[in-house]
Amino acid sequence: MATNLPAPTAQSEETELLLRQVLADVLGLSAERISELDASSGLFGHLPELDSMAVAGLLTELEDRLDIIIEDDDVDGEMLETFGALLTFLDAKRADG
Amino acid sequence: MLTGLWPTPAGSGEYALSFDRRRPLRLLVIRALFDEGNKMRHFTVELLRRLDKAGIDCFLPDLPGTNESLENLEVQTLTGWQTAMYSAAEHFRATHVLAIRGGALIAPSHLPNVHYAPASGASLLRAMLRAQVIIASEAGRKETRDGLFARGSEEGLRLAGYHIGPQMISALESAALTHDDAIEIAQGDVGGGGLWLRAEPGHDAAQADVLANLVVDRIK
Numbered sequence: 001m002a003t004n005l006p007a008p009t010a011q012s013e014e015t016e017l018l019l020r021q022v023l024a025d026v027l028g029l030s031a032e033r034i035s036e037l038d039a040s041s042g043l044f045g046h047l048p049e050l051d052s053m054a055v056a057g058l059l060t061e062l063e064d065r066l067d068i069i070i071e072d073d074d075v076d077g078e079m080l081e082t083f084g085a086l087l088t089f090l091d092a093k094r095a096d097g
Numbered sequence: 098m099l100t101g102l103w104p105t106p107a108g109s110g111e112y113a114l115s116f117d118r119r120r121p122l123r124l125l126v127i128r129a130l131f132d133e134g135n136k137m138r139h140f141t142v143e144l145l146r147r148l149d150k151a152g153i154d155c156f157l158p159d160l161p162g163t164n165e166s167l168e169n170l171e172v173q174t175l176t177g178w179q180t181a182m183y184s185a186a187e188h189f190r191a192t193h194v195l196a197i198r199g200g201a202l203i204a205p206s207h208l209p210n211v212h213y214a215p216a217s218g219a220s221l222l223r224a225m226l227r228a229q230v231i232i233a234s235e236a237g238r239k240e241t242r243d244g245l246f247a248r249g250s251e252e253g254l255r256l257a258g259y260h261i262g263p264q265m266i267s268a269l270e271s272a273a274l275t276h277d278d279a280i281e282i283a284q285g286d287v288g289g290g291g292l293w294l295r296a297e298p299g300h301d302a303a304q305a306d307v308l309a310n311l312v313v314d315r316i317k
Binding site: 021022024025026027028029030049050051052053054055057058060061064072075076 | 132220223224225227228229230231232234235240241242257289290291293294295296297300
């Protein structure tokens with residue numbers, strides 16, 4: 001079936017793995033719970049433990065581990081709303097860098 | 098476990114948690130700073146318990162202006178905290194220092210140092226300013242980290258619930274890790290995710306076990 005979605009690349013798979021790892025560290029969840037996250041899983045505003053301070057820690061850790069810089073203007077409700085949205089954003093950042 | 102007061106150079110008495118059995122190894126433990134210190138409080142005390150069992154006296158002083166302190170946090174400076182930790186080391190007759198995260202920025206350098214996952218002042222400030230930007234945007238206000246930093250270095254800021262004065266904010270921005278001969282224990286050596294990253298204060302017994310063993314190994 002034809003699709004418009006980009007094929008997964010080694011880099012995007014690595015980004016997803018790192019994002020799951022950082023989320024596991026921030027949320028203190030087991031690998032099993034983290035592996036259940038999919039593109040539509042809600043993050044900011046859906047997980048009560050993910051408050052502003054935790055999101056800030058999450059983004060700062062992602063910057064360090066992915067070697068990217070996340071600008072203030074990049075951060076909005078949409079980018080943080082779901083696992084899929086955050087992953088898409090990070091992939092684009094890495095591709096730019 | 099004992100609690101008691103130790104005298105700071107500023108003349109106040111600050112609280113400290115101590116395991117003192119007059120053993121030859123006496124470790125001053127410097128907690129992580131601000132919100133990270135809060136998230137790691139349980140873990141830090143559990144670490145002390147393990148070090149005590151391993152035969153090491155340990156001392157965990159409050160930083161003036163935090164925890165049980167009667168001092169005002171807003172007037173505290175990074176150099177003031179450095180001086181206070183130096184005094185604590187003298188008072189407890191410490192032979193070694195273990196600094197956690199940002200604690201490495203205020204660790205006395207005249208003693209052998211072990212640093213656990215040391216963090217620069219700039220990276221601590223970056224996360225706190227970013228949280229403030231997110232809080233403002235949730236409240237419908239537009240803030241930037243640059244704008245907050247500029248204001249903070251003039252008049253201080255309330256970051257993650259902590260009233261941090263202008264001098265502290267400016268000093269954090271440029272505070273680098275300068276103890277070249279400190280022994281570093283990285284989070285990778287301990288395994289699992291660092292507890293300062295957790296959204297909520299937490300504890301991890303397995304990590305405390307590993308870290309205590311690593312510290313004992315490094316200072317014995």
